[in-house]
Amino acid sequence: MGVTKSEIYTEEQNTLANQLKAIAHPARIAILQELIKANACICGDLVLELGLAQATISQHLKELKKVGLIQGTIEGVSVCYCIEPKAWAALQNELNKLFASYKVSNTCC
């Protein structure tokens, strides 16, 4: 026990949950905001911006990359990260669907 029973959910539910899990951490939200703000992509600058160790930042970047929300390009010695537009738009769309499906009503508790 203690493992999420992915089998009982739909593909969509699992994917959305995984992407949300990737965003659901203040450090990773901060990273995404920083990537968006800088437009051009930063990398080790994130270590300076946030107050976390280099190993920790690297790990958070890996999480975001794992679900496809960001991409990294090697530029000489350093690595440049930025938002992956397609995955970003897809997640936005999926969330829109979820939120749009709810209509406020008074037949509730």
Next chain:
Amino acid sequence: MGVTKSEIYTEEQNTLANQLKAIAHPARIAILQELIKANACICGDLVLELGLAQATISQHLKELKKVGLIQGTIEGVSVCYCIEPKAWAALQNELNKLFASYKVSNTCC
């Protein structure tokens, strides 16, 4: 170590992360979808709908209630749950801000 360093982030980042963490599980996504679909609020029906034990569903409901995204009303022996409209709208708004802040550009990697 092993604890999220909430002190180094903004209130907004922490709150958003907490709300997203609440949604970032397929069971809780399924619960929200079910609550939305049924409009009127269900409760123990969720145990039947999803394939999880009663204790587990109850725990997931608690998580969602903790961040204010749902509310429960006692109706005799059972409890009726539904979306909490204000918190739901607030989260939608916060996410919209995040997604809207990103503009696709070609000055990226």
Next chain:
DNA sequence: TATATCTATCGCAATATTACGATTAATATT
């Protein structure tokens, strides 16, 4: 080639999450 710079990965410790059976509490029904 030697050295510096930058990032990824490993290994570990602390803590959090997920799931469930068993129990408790609270309201209905008989």
Next chain:
DNA sequence: AATATTAATCGTAATATTGCGATAGATATA
């Protein structure tokens, strides 16, 4: 009053997450 129904909570086991120091790998610079 006794019993059934429903949901919350407790306790526990398995697993996942978070954070960091240390190390390794890869590219640049002297």
